[in-house]
Amino acid sequence: MNRKILNLAIPNIISNLSVPLLGAVDTALVGHLEDAYYLGAISLGGMIFNFIFWGFGFLRMGTTGITAQAYGEENKTESVMTLARALMVAGLFSFLIILLQAWIADISFWLVEASPEVERYTRIYFDIRIYSAPATLGLYAINGWFLGMQNARYPMIVTIFLNALNIALDVYFVYALGMHVDGVAIGTLIARYAGISLAVTLLIYKYRDWLKGYAQTVLLEVKALKKFFSVNRDIFIRTLCLIFTFSFFTAKSASFGDVILAANSILLQLWMMVSYGIDGFAYAAESLIGRYKGSRQQKRLKLAVKYCFIWGVGIGVLASAIYAVFNVHILEIFTDQQKVIATAMTVFAWTIAGPTVSSFSYLWDGVFIGATETIPMRNSMIIATIGCFLPAYFIGVEFLGNHALWFAMTLFMLARGATLTYYAPRYILKTVDT
Template sequence: MNQKILRLAVPNIVSNITVPLLGLVDLALMGHLDSEIYIGAIALGGVIFNFIYWGFSFLRMSTTGFTAQAYGEKNTVETITILARALLLVAIVSVLILLFQAPIAWASFKIIGGSPEVESLAKSYFSIRVWGAPAALSLFVFNGWFLGMQNARIPMIVAISVNVINILLSAFFVFVLHMNSSGVALGTAISQYAGLLIAGIFFFKYYRHMTVFVSRKGIMDLQVLTRFFKVNTDIFIRTFCIIAVFTFFTSKSASMNNTILAVNSLLIQLLLFFSFFIDGFAFAGEALTGKYVGARKLTELKKVVKLLFYWGAALALGFTLLYLPGVRLILRILTSQTEVIESARPFLPWIVLVPIASFASFIWDGIYIGATASRAMRNTLLISTFAVFAPVYYFLAPLWGNHALWLGMLLFMLFRGLVQTILYKKAILNPLHNTRLD
């Protein structure tokens, strides 16, 4: 079982690490031009796409869960129909994004703001990159489907290919064709379609035989569609809560002062860095949980859950031991500003505690997504956001300031894991007891 977990987890970790690498390369490309406004342009434009793609990440999650369950049931017809159904939803969403790109841009820049020069460049960046949205969203679905089919190698290859193509094209457009931030947008959009092409090639190479089972009747099955949209709605609400918490965290950091904003922005990167690794095991949990739920193999499900928590706890302990003596050194690598480093000292214990406090929430998310236990996951996030994070901050902020913000974040992550632990039996195990095969 450990081999199955690692076979899925390691490629996903590699895929996750390529995401921040690309962002750093884009910033480096802009950083070598003659003005800082280009960095600001891709930063502002990037925020909009982060919201769009993070908001629609439910497409990948639900596709993984449904596909893994159909795979476990050995239901080939439903397995391929899930892909067709999700791609149809992507087509509808993509058309809406492209049709309403002007009001999306207008509303986004009204909220985000920025200097006239930066905003002008960011609008150009957005107007080019938005045409890559259909490919980006389609890749969400394909990557989720491949993972549900217990194949993490293809998404890894696709992710690496997209990033390499993106870097090469962006560098060409920026330094050879002198397209500044617009060149980065064009390189990103083209690379997303290249990634979709690569995913399509892999699909037709290994899974083309399944396409004969796709039918309009299967795609439009009302009972299945109802559950499909219910699960996706629940996951969307869950994701919205996470976006709200992290956006609130950044907003309140900025309202304190620029130094606190810089400190929190750097420290939160250490949480995100940990998430790149722990998410690899969460993704493995999605695939394997879905598989054993679909196959009604309760014993195997319990075993994989236990092992996932062993791996998660070990990883959390490793990062805690890394951050405990090394967080100051990491900060010095990330910034040379002495004031920021010194101002961060009182808040370093929070980041040391983050891996231990948060690993269970990441692992459980993967398990719940694989089981498509979306209602319990949605309710957990609503409670954690509005009954834990928000009250902790608002009651303690007048006395604790930034410490209240970090305590709220820590308890938000911890409470998610605790509640999902409590709900595990009712939400996942009990429905399987009467239908188990082992």
């Protein structure tokens, strides 16, 4: 079992870590420019696109779970049609995002309190990156399908290629051409389309025989569509809560001023770097849990849950220890602005606790997605957001200031892990073979 987990997890970890590496490079590039508002613009721009694109994360998660179960059942037609339906939905929503971009921008800037300089440069970033929507959503669907097919290598190849190209382009545009946030946005746009081109090439190369199972007559089959949208509806609601939490966090950071916004942005990058590492095992759980549920192998399912948690929580504990030891030295990688570093250090204890606290929620997410038991995920996120995060912030902000944001975020992660642990015996661990 450990070998199967590592065969799936290691490629996922490698590819996942390239994602925050890209964010870290972007942060470091603009963090060393002359003014803090460039870093604030990248942070707010990233927040807006997280809200737009992460909302469609179900195109990856739901596709993985449904495909993995079809793979376990050895149902080739359903596997291919799941991909077709995901790409159909990705195309439709991409068109709507681009069509409604002006409204999306206006609403985003109305909701977020930012300085005029930050808003100005965020708009420049937004107006360019919005056109990456078709490539971004399409990649969600294809990479999710690869994972459901127990293939973690192709998403790794695509993600590393995409992010390496993105980093190279960002460095070139910012340093060689003297651009700022517009260079980062253009680099992202080009890299996304290059990435989906590679993904389609790999898909055709490896799965040409599988693609012959495509059947136009069952694309809009009611029963299959009902399952697809039922699973993805709950994931969508769950993801909206997650996006809201992180967007609220960034927006309130901006309301505290450009320096706190910059400091919190760096610290949030550190949280995300570890989350992507732990998610390697969460993704392995998605693939294996879905496969074993589809093939009715409950004992293997429980074993996969156990070992994914051992590996994933271990990474979280290790990351917390590294942050505790190297704290300020890590911050200096991201910026040389002493005010930003000093501000970040005042709340760095929350970042030390973050990886260990968050690991449980990340891993349970993978387990529940693989089992397509999405109702508990939805309920857990609603409880964590409305019942824990928001009250913790509003009660604490008057007394704790920026610490209230970090306390609320930590409590949010704790609540997610605790509620999913509560749901697990009923929805995952006590399922019997049929």
